[in-house]
Amino acid sequence: MNKEGPRASTGREPVDDHELVDAARKGDRDAFRTLFDRYHRRAYALAFGVLRHQDDALDVVQDAFIKAHKYLDKFEGNSSFYTWLYRIVMNLAIDHLRKHRRVKPVELDEQKLDEATGDDALLPQILGGNPGRALMDKQIRARIDQALETLSDNHRAVLIMRELEGMSYEEMAQAMGCSKGTIMSRLFHARKNMQRQLVDLVERAPANDVDEDAAASGSRR
Amino acid sequence: MKKLHDIDLMEHADGEADHGDLLRDPAARAKVEGLGELGELLRGHLELSADAVPSARFEQVWDAVDKGIAQPEKRRGVWHSIGAWFERYRGHVITGVVSAGAVAALALVLRGSPGSDGPIANHGTGSPTVTPVAYRPTEIESLDTPGGDSTVFNLDDEDGPATVIWVTPADTVEGI
Numbered sequence: 521m522n523k524e525g526p527r528a529s530t531g532r533e534p535v536d537d538h539e540l541v542d543a544a545r546k547g548d549r550d551a552f553r554t555l556f557d558r559y560h561r562r563a564y565a566l567a568f569g570v571l572r573h574q575d576d577a578l579d580v581v582q583d584a585f586i587k588a589h590k591y592l593d594k595f596e597g598n599s600s601f602y603t604w605l606y607r608i609v610m611n612l613a614i615d616h617l618r619k620h621r622r623v624k625p626v627e628l629d630e631q632k633l634d635e636a637t638g639d640d641a642l643l644p645q646i647l648g649g650n651p652g653r654a655l656m657d658k659q660i661r662a663r664i665d666q667a668l669e670t671l672s673d674n675h676r677a678v679l680i681m682r683e684l685e686g687m688s689y690e691e692m693a694q695a696m697g698c699s700k701g702t703i704m705s706r707l708f709h710a711r712k713n714m715q716r717q718l719v720d721l722v723e724r725a726p727a728n729d730v731d732e733d734a735a736a737s738g739s740r741r
Numbered sequence: 742m743k744k745l746h747d748i749d750l751m752e753h754a755d756g757e758a759d760h761g762d763l764l765r766d767p768a769a770r771a772k773v774e775g776l777g778e779l780g781e782l783l784r785g786h787l788e789l790s791a792d793a794v795p796s797a798r799f800e801q802v803w804d805a806v807d808k809g810i811a812q813p814e815k816r817r818g819v820w821h822s823i824g825a826w827f828e829r830y831r832g833h834v835i836t837g838v839v840s841a842g843a844v845a846a847l848a849l850v851l852r853g854s855p856g857s858d859g860p861i862a863n864h865g866t867g868s869p870t871v872t873p874v875a876y877r878p879t880e881i882e883s884l885d886t887p888g889g890d891s892t893v894f895n896l897d898d899e900d901g902p903a904t905v906i907w908v909t910p911a912d913t914v915e916g917i
Contacts, residue, residue: 549807556806560799565791569783574794582802586809641747642772655785664786682755683780684787689757707755708748714779 537601545592556585559602563609569680570613572669580616584609606685610677610695617673641708643715667717675710682707747772884908 535554543551560581567577567584587608588595595604654660668676674696681687681695689707693700750769752758754776763769884891886908894905 549810552810553803553807556803560802561788561791561794564794564799565787568790569787578794578798578802582805582809585802585806589806589810642750643775652781652785654782655789661786661789664782668783679783680787683783689755704748704752708751711751711776711779714783715775718779718782 538597541592541595541597541601544589552585552589555601559605560585562602563605566606566609566680566684567613569668569684570610570673570677571616572665572676576616576620577613580609580612583612587612607695610681610685614677614696617677641712643712643719663718667714670717671710671713675706675713678703678706679710679714751776 535551537555537558540551540555544555563581563584564577567580568574571577571580584605588605595601668679671679677696678692681692687695689700689703692703692707696703749758749760750763750772753760753763754773764773882893882895884893884906889908889910891909892907894907896903896905
């Protein structure tokens with residue numbers, strides 16, 4: 521996610537997000553464009569992780585930036601602009617799930633947390649500690665997509681919030697309007713299920729069908 | 742010793758709780774590493790998915806954002822300007838309104854009872870009728886006239902109010 525928009529490479533000195541926000545508040549459209557250039561792909565990754573649909577994710581990114589602009593006056597600057605933006609993205613993505621998706625009737629988080637505490641619930645390393653290399657394999661990436669697809673919307677949303685943005689349990693509970701215990705349960709089951717579905721990739725970890733872009737990106741990590 | 746489970750390991754791995762003692766167990770350590778591996782795999786995968794979207798597609802998104810943020814500005818117009826002015830000078834406006842109210846209240850108190858000759862009269866039906874306030878001279882009810890008698894007539898006819906004072910000296914013989 522290192523691609524920058526056209527305005528970010530004009531040779532100007534990098535400007536602090538807060539300065540850009542101040543300028544955008546005063547009606548500077550270019551300043552807001554720079555913020556868009558900086559964060560649109562990251563915002564998209566978050567929305568796509570939750571929604572699993574490119575057009576839906578792009579719609580959410582679009583709405584999130586419009587909403588962010590509308591409420592710029594309410595951005596107090598206590599957190600970073602992106603932290604504020606990703607909350608907007610996450611709320612819109614969750615709203616989208618509620619409005620447009622069928623809720624799977626039974627979710628694992630409805631089980632009691634105690635059921636998740638078996639000694640063998642989580643798996644140890646499955647990719648030999650080299651996920652970057654595994655990502656070079658198109659088939660492994662397709663398997664990750666499939667595995668994400670099998671998760672319930674709520675499990676996937678929690679997993680993405682945690683793994684992509686590092687949100688705390690409390691922050692996730694607020695975003696999803698549920699208890700911290702429910703978040704823990706969802707996260708635990710989501711991770712466990714992902715591991716279960718990816719466990720047979722262990723033998724595949726050395727890439728044999730290398731995606732050039734992935735190889736380049738993987739080497740950055 | 743309390744038995745710890747994988748969910749405690751997860752809490753530890755996420756920095757939500759400190760169960761560092763668990764990591765003495767190699768199996769627990771491998772599970773924590775497994776969680777880290779899964780996280781890295783997901784992050785990498787989603788970032789690559791985002792990179793795979795053509796820049797032109799995001800340009801379309803920006804165009805829509807640009808239109809979206811331009812329209813409200815156009816719609817705002819005069820009312821938005823008034824609102825923004827009020828937001829900016831809210832303190833001054835409130836102070837001014839309170840001061841004006843206090844002055845008006847003081848004026849009402851000093852003017853006396855409003856029931857005596859208030860400007861608005863309601864005649865029972867229909868809209869309230871506004872009666873213009875006319876000048877009324879001071880009404881004289883009696884007059885002391887040493888060495889004589891006095892009579893005061895207050896008249897109120899279509900030409901307006903008038904007062905007639907009739908003084909009769911004491912040595913005047915009636916009829917002459």
